[in-house]
Amino acid sequence: MDFLSEPMLLLGYAFAVIVFVIGSTYVIKNLPGIETHVVYSLWRSERFKRLIKRFSKLSKFISAVSVLCSVLGFGIFASDFLFMKERKLKHRLIATAIFSMALSFFYFFTFQFLIIGVPFTRAYETVFAVLFTLFGLSGFGLFLMVVNGLHIVQGLFAGETVCPGVAPLIPGVKIPKVPVFIPWYGWPALIIALILHEGAHGIQAIKEKIRLKSAGILLLGILPFGAFVEPDEKGLKAAKPEKRMLIYSAGPSANMFSVPIFILIAMLFNAFFLTPAYKAYEKAYLSVVEGVEIENVMETMPYCNGPKGPAYGILKSGMRIVAVDGTPVNNRIELATVLSSNRFKERVFKVKDGNETAEFSITPNQELPLYPPLNFGITVKDIPKAGAKIDGKIESAFFNAAIIDNFIWLCFLLSFLVMLFNFLPIVPLDGGYIANDLYSYYFLGEINERNKKKISDAMLALFFVIALLNIIPFFV
Structure with missing residues (x-):
C-alpha cells in the first residue's frame, strides 16, 4: 500500500507534521535571537552579518554576475534599462539588436533543449524563444506555466490524465499526484542554494551602501530550511532603480552562476569516482x-x-x-x-x-x-x-558514490529551480520587485509607488489565474 495514496493516512501524516512544526516552534520561541511566526522562525545573529561582510570582498564579482543575470532574467528590457536608457534612440536600437541576438544564441544553446524535449511544449518553441529574448527567464517561466495550464485544461476536456503544473517539492516527502520526488538529502542541497541566494543579496546590498539590518537562518519548526538577509527598507527605496535591480537580482544570479559549477563538479566526480566504481560494480553484478x-x-x-x-x-x-x-x-x-x-x-x-x-x-x-x-x-x-554473490566492498563503494553523485545533481537542480522561481515577476519574489521598476518605466512612463502597485497587482492577478490552472489536477 502506498503510504500517501490513502486519504486518511495522508491527513494523519499532514496533521502530525503540523503538530511537530507548531510545537517545536513554540519550544524555541524564547531562545536568544529567535523571532517566531506560528510555523516558522527567524534566527537572527550578528555572526551571520559578519560572515556576509567578510565575503563582501567578492562584491565586484557578484555585481558583474548580477548585471549579466539581470539581462538573462529580464531580457532586452533589462539590457536597455541598465545600459542604454539615457542614450539616443538610434544607439538604443542598435544595442537592442545586439542583445537580442546574444539572448537568442544563449537560448538556443541552453533552454531550447528543455522545450523540444517535452511533446506539449515543442509546438511553442518559437514563442518561447521570442519571450526569452524580450522578457528573459521571467517571461520564459511564466509562459511555461501558461502552456502547462492550457495542456491541463485540454487534457481534462479530452478525458486524459494530467499532472499538476506546480507543486511544493519537499525533500523526503512524496506529494500525491506529483511525478517528481526529492530524496531526504535534498534538504542540505536546498539549504546550500538558499544560503548562496541570500548571501549574494547581502553582499550586493553592502556594495550599494545599503545597511543590513539583520541576517540569519530560517527555521521550519526546529529544522533549518533557508537563510535570509534584511536590508534597510528606507535605504532600499531611496536607492536608484538600477542599484535596486542589482540587489534583487543578486540572489537568483548566484544560483544561476552556481549551476554550471555544480555541473562541472558532477562531471569531474563522475569521471574520477562514479564511473570507476560503476564499472567494477557492473562487472561483478553481471557475473551473478x-x-x-x-x-x-x-x-x-x-x-x-x-x-x-x-x-x-x-x-x-x-x-x-x-x-x-x-x-x-x-x-x-x-x-x-x-x-x-x-x-x-x-x-x-x-x-x-x-x-x-x-x-x-x-x-x-x-x-x-x-x-x-x-x-x-x-x-x-x-x-x-x-x-x-557480489563482493560487499564493491557494492558499497558504488552505492556511496551514487548517493554523492545524486546529491551534487540535486544541488544543481534545486539551485536552478530557486533561480527560475525567484525570477518570476510577482511580489514578494525578487523578480516581482525588478518587474515593478522595469515595467513602470517602460509601460507607465515613470517609476513611482503608484505605478509599481499597478504593475504588481496586474502581475499577481495574472499569476493567480495561471497557477489556478496548474493546480487543477490536485482536485480532480
Missing part, C-alpha cells in the same frame, strides 16, 4: 545474474491521476524479458540501455512465460517524466545465479 523478469505490472501509474499502465493486460508478473526490438537483454542494465535510446518509442517485447515465447508491441506513457522501464508501467528484477 542470468536474466531479467517482470516483477510487477501496474494497472494504473502511481502518479498524477493514475493513467492506465501501458503494459497492463498485456504483460504479467513472472514473465522473463528475452529481447526488446530484437536486441537480447540479460539483465536490468541492458534492458534500461535499450529502452533509454528513445523513451517515447513503441517497443516490441519478446517475453518467455514458462515454456511459451511471445512478442508484444507496447507504447510507453508519453506524459510522465519516467525512465524505462517504469514508463511502460512495469518494474523488473534480475534473476540471480544460484549461490552467486
